[in-house]
Amino acid sequence: MTDEADTRLRALYGAVAADQPAGGHPSPEELAAVVEGRVGDAVRLRVLDHVMTCGSCRRDYDLLRATQTAAGGRAQRRWRPSMATLAVAAALVVALIMRRAAPTAEPRDVVRGPVAADTGVVQLVRPRGRVAAGPLVWHAVHGAVQYRVEVDDDSGAVVLHTTVRDTTILAPALVAGRAYQWWVVAVGADGAGLSSSVAPFTIAR
Amino acid sequence: VTHDPVTDEGRLSVALERVVTRFADLLRSVARRYRVGDGDMAEVVQEVRVRLWRARPSAETIEGLGVSYIYRTAVSAALTVIQRRRDGESLVETAGPRAGQPDGVLGRREVAEQVAVAMGALAERRRVVVRMHLSGYDRAEIARALGWSEATVRNLIYRGLADLRSELARRGVGPEELS
Numbered sequence: 610m611t612d613e614a615d616t617r618l619r620a621l622y623g624a625v626a627a628d629q630p631a632g633g634h635p636s637p638e639e640l641a642a643v644v645e646g647r648v649g650d651a652v653r654l655r656v657l658d659h660v661m662t663c664g665s666c667r668r669d670y671d672l673l674r675a676t677q678t679a680a681g682g683r684a685q686r687r688w689r690p691s692m693a694t695l696a697v698a699a700a701l702v703v704a705l706i707m708r709r710a711a712p713t714a715e716p717r718d719v720v721r722g723p724v725a726a727d728t729g730v731v732q733l734v735r736p737r738g739r740v741a742a743g744p745l746v747w748h749a750v751h752g753a754v755q756y757r758v759e760v761d762d763d764s765g766a767v768v769l770h771t772t773v774r775d776t777t778i779l780a781p782a783l784v785a786g787r788a789y790q791w792w793v794v795a796v797g798a799d800g801a802g803l804s805s806s807v808a809p810f811t812i813a814r
Numbered sequence: 815v816t817h818d819p820v821t822d823e824g825r826l827s828v829a830l831e832r833v834v835t836r837f838a839d840l841l842r843s844v845a846r847r848y849r850v851g852d853g854d855m856a857e858v859v860q861e862v863r864v865r866l867w868r869a870r871p872s873a874e875t876i877e878g879l880g881v882s883y884i885y886r887t888a889v890s891a892a893l894t895v896i897q898r899r900r901d902g903e904s905l906v907e908t909a910g911p912r913a914g915q916p917d918g919v920l921g922r923r924e925v926a927e928q929v930a931v932a933m934g935a936l937a938e939r940r941r942v943v944v945r946m947h948l949s950g951y952d953r954a955e956i957a958r959a960l961g962w963s964e965a966t967v968r969n970l971i972y973r974g975l976a977d978l979r980s981e982l983a984r985r986g987v988g989p990e991e992l993s
Contacts, residue, residue, distance in 0.1 A: 617992055618975070622933075622948035624926040631934075637896040641889060646961055653960060654942050661945035668854070669896045673889070675848035676858055679840035680888035681881040734867070741857050742898075746864055777864060779898075813853075 630663040637669065644673045731756070731793045731805035736780075739811050745791060746777045750803060753795035757802075763788040772796075785814045825873035833876060834863045837888060854895065861891035925991050932981040940974030947971045 635643070635656045642648050643656045660666045734746040745758060758778060760769040768789065771778070783789060788811050795803040838859045845855050865887050866876065933941060946956045953971070957964045982992065 614989075614992060615975075618929065618978075619948050619950070621922070621926040621929045621992070622945075624923065634900075637893045637900070640896075641893060643959075645889075650961075654938050657942050657959065658938070658945065661942065661949050665900075667949070669899075671848045672850050672854050672858070672896065673892050675841060675844050675850045675855075676888050676892040677885075678844045678848070679837060680885040734864075735860070741853060741860065742902075743857065743860055744864060746867070777868060 630659055630666070632659045634663065634666055635659060637673075640666070640670055641673055644670065644677055731795045731803060733791070733793065733805050733808045736791075736810040736812075737808045739813050742780065742783065742785070742812050744777050744779050747793050747805060749776045750795040752797050753803070754798050755796050757794040757796060758791065759793075760789055760791040783812050785812045787811065822873065826876065829873040829876045830863070830866055833866065833879065833884065834859060837862055837884065857895045858888070858892050861894050862888050865891055925987055928982060928985050928987045929978070932978055932985060932987075935981045936974055936977050940970050940977060943967055943970040944974035944978060947975075 632655065639648075639652075639656060640660070643653055648656075660670045731750055732748040734748060735743065736745065745760070747756070755772050755774050756776070757772050758769065759767060760780070760783075762768050768783070769780070769791075788809065790807050790809045792807045793805045797803070838855075841850075841855055841859065844850075845852075869887075933945065936944060943956055943960070946959065951959070953964050953967050956971075957967045960967070979989075979992070982988075
């Protein structure tokens with residue numbers, strides 16, 4: 610078998626065979642299980658047979674492999690908890706128990722997410738400027754019980770207006786290339802509102 | 815103990831960005847090898863950042879996060895990015911007929927179709943290994959993906975390619991069409 614013949618077969622394979630999916634798409638979780646070696650031979654072969662004939666699943670598969678490698682797939686095997694790490698973990702457990710047990714003077718936040726500095730405004734994390742599609746994220750505010758989120762398009766029309774308790778929501782179907790602006794109002798238990806500034810953004814194509 | 819929220823927030827941001835940057839650097843270093851585009855990479859990094867933020871860490875706890883925690887966060891971030899992309903793709907999926915090929919390309923396309931069909935005649939283990947080989951994965955990658963030794967993979971590639979060639983020959987696609 611010569612290298613040229615191999616190259617030619619590759620080109621022919623890439624021209625058609627890699628675009629005729631064999632079987633149904635595996636779920637993302639199933640792909641992750643294959644990447645992490647948590648499945649038997651039968652499932653692994655069935656999933657990979659499909660992945661190697663489906664452009665979009667192959668992209669997903671490669672992304673999971675890269676993430677696994679970057680996030681310590683290799684380091685994980687070497688990693689052993691040191692005494693320092695164990696001490697930190699123990700301190701963490703104690704701190705968590707203390708926090709649960711001790712009644713706090715402040716009203717408990719009912720919202721999720723980290724709390725921003727007390728700057729008197731809601732701080733928006735993303736999107737700002739030109740960004741990839743993704744969720745809207747802002748910092749939590751002490752005492753807030755919910756948040757009102759609004760997204761307007763460049764004509765001023767309201768694209769999204771909703772109230773949530775979380776500090777992250779998935780954006781609706783925003784059109785790539787179009788200009789939007791958004792802001793968040795944190796609402797306290799007494800109904801008082803605290804607003805963010807208005808952040809313009811565009812979803813990158 | 816009283817905390818200055820401004821200082822705490824600043825320290826948290828620095829600690830969190832340090833973790834995110836370390837992960838982003840590692841991801842960038844392997845991205846080319848795994849054929850991952852800049853867009854996908856940026857999305858996963860952003861999703862990891864969002865997840866770490868939502869976990870309500872403090873500057874102290876984020877420094878002590880174990881490798882396995884970062885690992886789980888990153889993998890679940892990648893899964894979210896993939897699910898989001900699939901949700902988007904299902905809206906724009908088009909299944910129109912393929913555009914016609916110019917005359918000169920037609921013969922090559924027919925041969926390629928035969929390669930795709932002949933592939934189906936291979937035994938499953940050989941077929942999957944040959945598909946990965948022809949898709950550009952090297953032996954070590956295939957061996958890792960399948961949990962087999964490199965020697966086994968080399969053997970399967972060799973036998974699989976031989977099967978593929980004889981299956982193609984049976985269908986009238988000889989060495990001339992393949993060279």
